Amino acid sequence: MxxxxxxxxxxxxxxxxxxxxxxxxxxxxxxxxxxxxxxxxxxxxxxxxxxxxxxxxxxxxxxxxxxxxxxxxxxxxxxxxxxxxxxxWPVETAGEAEMALLAAPDAVDQALTAQLVWDAMADLAPPQREVLLHLHCLDRSVSQAARVLGVPPGTVKSRTYYATRALRTALRARGVTEC
Structure with missing residues (x-):
């Protein structure tokens, strides 16, 4: 230099x-x-x-x-x-099929989805929320959940059906279209 x-x-x-x-x-x-x-x-x-x-x-x-x-x-x-x-510069647009190929699930996406589901669960009646927690979060069978909740297995099945429908409605109210 x-x-x-x-x-x-x-x-x-x-x-x-x-x-x-x-x-x-x-x-x-x-x-x-x-x-x-x-x-x-x-x-x-x-x-x-x-x-x-x-x-x-x-x-x-x-x-x-x-x-x-x-x-x-x-x-x-x-x-x-x-x-x-x-x-x-022209804006390039891709169809939904191409965008689906590009989308990769990640930890942030999973965390946001979990938060959205927990928020939607607050809209459910307590018995419905309780049965979904036992079956899906605690991974219990229908008969195990029935025994813990002190209700017949048929009641657990019925609550699960109506809880799932109510959860789907709550998620749609939050903008989730694919459920």
């Missing part, structure tokens, strides 16, 4: 550190607000603004208090350009 490269690197480092220290958080907040809270994309925008300011110091001007408004303008322009770029 020669002496000219070292000087340029040091000047660039100093310039960028000063820019981030004085204006980085304000630029980041503005970009995030304009991007609907997308903090990662906002960070990308701030980095582009910093590169723009470093490459074109005459466009930005001196590093004084008046530079922030010019930097805000650059942020706004970059966000607007990004929205335009996204609008120009």
């Amino acid at each position: 020669d002496i000219r490269t070292a000087t340029v690197t040091t000047d660039a480092d100093t310039f960028l550190r000063t820019l981030y220290r004085r204006h980085g958080s304000a630029l980041h907040r503005l970009a995030a607000r304009m991007l609907g809270g997308d903090w990662h994309r906002a960070q990308d925008i701030v980095q582009e603004v910093a590169i723009h300011a470093w490459q074109r110091p005459m466009d930005v001007g001196p590093m004084d208090d008046t530079v922030r408004n010019r930097l805000f303008t650059v942020v706004s322009d970059l966000v607007t350009d990004g929205h335009r770029d996204q609008a120009e």
Whole structure:
């Protein structure tokens, strides 16, 4: 590395550190607000603004208090350009069959489904909820559940039938269509 490269690197480092220290958080907040809270994309925008300011110091001007408004303008322009770029690309749509092939169950999906079912169980009558818990959560047979609940096996079967229907209705009320 020669002496000219070292000087340029040091000047660039100093310039960028000063820019981030004085204006980085304000630029980041503005970009995030304009991007609907997308903090990662906002960070990308701030980095582009910093590169723009470093490459074109005459466009930005001196590093004084008046530079922030010019930097805000650059942020706004970059966000607007990004929205335009996204609008120009056609949106690809896939049918339900293709989307089903892409969907992979994961722990988050299972946790959300479990939470949805538990919330829907609150809509059931206590005897219905109790019989479903014994049969499906505690993994008991109809005769075991009947013995524990102190009711005939036929009552357990009947409660299970009506509990399942009520649970399906409660899930549909919450937007679940496949049940």
